[in-house]
Amino acid sequence: MKAIIIGAGIGGMSSAISLENKGISTEVFEAVKEMKPVGAAISIWPNGVKCLNALGMGDKIRAIGGDMQSMAYYDYQHGTPLTEFSMKPLVQRVGERPYPVVRAELQDMLINHYGKSRIHFGKRLVNIEQDQHGVTVTFEDGAQAKGDFLIAADGTHSVARPYVLEQSPPRRYAGYVNWNGLVTVDEAIAPAAQWTTYVGEGKRVSLMPVSENRFYFFFDVPLPLGLAEDRLTLKQDLKKYFSGWCPAVHHLIDALDPDTTNRVEIHDIEPFDTFVKGRVALLGDAAHSTTPDIGQGGCAAIEDAVVLADILHTHSLGIEDSLQRYQQRRTVRTRDLVLKARKRCDVTHAKDPQLTDAWYQELRSETGERILAGMCETIEGGPLG
Numbered sequence: 001m002k003a004i005i006i007g008a009g010i011g012g013m014s015s016a017i018s019l020e021n022k023g024i025s026t027e028v029f030e031a032v033k034e035m036k037p038v039g040a041a042i043s044i045w046p047n048g049v050k051c052l053n054a055l056g057m058g059d060k061i062r063a064i065g066g067d068m069q070s071m072a073y074y075d076y077q078h079g080t081p082l083t084e085f086s087m088k089p090l091v092q093r094v095g096e097r098p099y100p101v102v103r104a105e106l107q108d109m110l111i112n113h114y115g116k117s118r119i120h121f122g123k124r125l126v127n128i129e130q131d132q133h134g135v136t137v138t139f140e141d142g143a144q145a146k147g148d149f150l151i152a153a154d155g156t157h158s159v160a161r162p163y164v165l166e167q168s169p170p171r172r173y174a175g176y177v178n179w180n181g182l183v184t185v186d187e188a189i190a191p192a193a194q195w196t197t198y199v200g201e202g203k204r205v206s207l208m209p210v211s212e213n214r215f216y217f218f219f220d221v222p223l224p225l226g227l228a229e230d231r232l233t234l235k236q237d238l239k240k241y242f243s244g245w246c247p248a249v250h251h252l253i254d255a256l257d258p259d260t261t262n263r264v265e266i267h268d269i270e271p272f273d274t275f276v277k278g279r280v281a282l283l284g285d286a287a288h289s290t291t292p293d294i295g296q297g298g299c300a301a302i303e304d305a306v307v308l309a310d311i312l313h314t315h316s317l318g319i320e321d322s323l324q325r326y327q328q329r330r331t332v333r334t335r336d337l338v339l340k341a342r343k344r345c346d347v348t349h350a351k352d353p354q355l356t357d358a359w360y361q362e363l364r365s366e367t368g369e370r371i372l373a374g375m376c377e378t379i380e381g382g383p384l385g
């Protein structure tokens with residue numbers, strides 16, 4: 001059995017590794033000539049880490065993961081804690097740690113585990129055809145490839161999605177802009193082993209420890225779509241949006257490098273229930289594009305990969321039957337994640353300012369119990385518990 005995999009991102013590479021671990025051969029095709037992940041870093045929550053453990057990459061993710069011992073929300077004006085608590089109870093309950101990782105390191109980890117020289121770079125999918133024997137794909141350069149089935153992990157702008165759905169669901173602007181990057185750890189900005197988030201005015205500034213004594217930072221600001229802002233104006237834009245915020249936030253703005261800071265207008269797609277058409281399956285953001293507000297988009301792609309390979313390995317009624325079972329298993333879980341992220345997004349970014357003010361008040365009496373319980377529920381909803 002051979003799978004064609006489109007996309008060498010988190011979803012595509014996790015699928016390739018997962019399928020090969022189960023004895024299914026794969027061929028991976030990636031549009032770009034060189035991988036340049038959008039976004040500086042990503043948090044892999046324990047549900048994603050458990051899946052990476054199952055794929056045989058546990059040691060590797062631990063080696064590149066940041067040491068995140070505690071979590072805190074700080075008041076935006078005074079820079080003082082609203083709540084601060086250990087993440088130990090979460091780790092103990094779910095049986096695994098979260099790992100914030102630099103995206104490029106995660107991407108390298110996956111690609112090198114599979115074998116970089118085996119991936120066909122510079123192959124942009126433009127057409128899909130299938131019959132009862134298999135799938136034929138055509139690339140922009142006219143080349144073709146054949147397989148028994150196709151995994152389309154071609155991201156949020158998926159060209160396979162309209163083929164599978166026979167329509168193109170629009171991407172929905174979530175109402176805020178996210179700037180993200182890496183800086184050297186500095187305790188004048190936040191404690192080194194803590195996930196720290198400054199909140200106020202429907203905005204947030206967040207810091208997570210990643211490898212080699214660096215913070216992954218991000219700023220969120222509710223803004224209209226399509227503003228003419230770029231690297232040249234980045235520091236002055238952030239200074240303006242965060243005017244009146246505490247010194248630690250301004251310290252961060254001073255420390256960041258505009259040339260390596262990304263600006264992303266955050267979108268998602270209304271969840272849909274069709275991931276599969278015959279021998280073609282969508283996976284990762286192609287299937288469920290989410291806002292990053294609960295940090296689960298990439299984790300969900302890794303979950304997809306583990307579930308898909310497991311079903312193909314353990315069922316014998318044919319590829320189409322197995323892909324239908326994959327769809328059944330994944331649509332419910334991923335709808336839940338997309339909608340949870342959207343709800344969190346709206347509260348964080350003051351879609352209804354009263355609800356956001358109530359949340360700021362709640363944080364003052366938070367012991368960590370409620371927040372960690374919500375996170376544990378999301379984590380334990382994953383395929384490996």
Ligand code: FAD
Nearest residue numbers: 007009010011031043125154155284285292295297298299
């Ligand atoms: P992608 O990573 O988009 O990869 C798709 C690949 O397909 C790309 O390499 C692309 O070049 C290739 N491709 C596209 N079209 C074609 C084509 N026609 N032919 C061939 N190849 C093609 N998730 C988390 O789990 N935790 C987080 O903390 C987190 N934080 C985030 C923060 C931000 C600001 C954003 C925007 C997202 C965040 N996410 C997070 C979500 C996560 O980045 C995505 O869910 C994840 O990258 C999806 O992986 P993917 O492989 O499905 O898609």
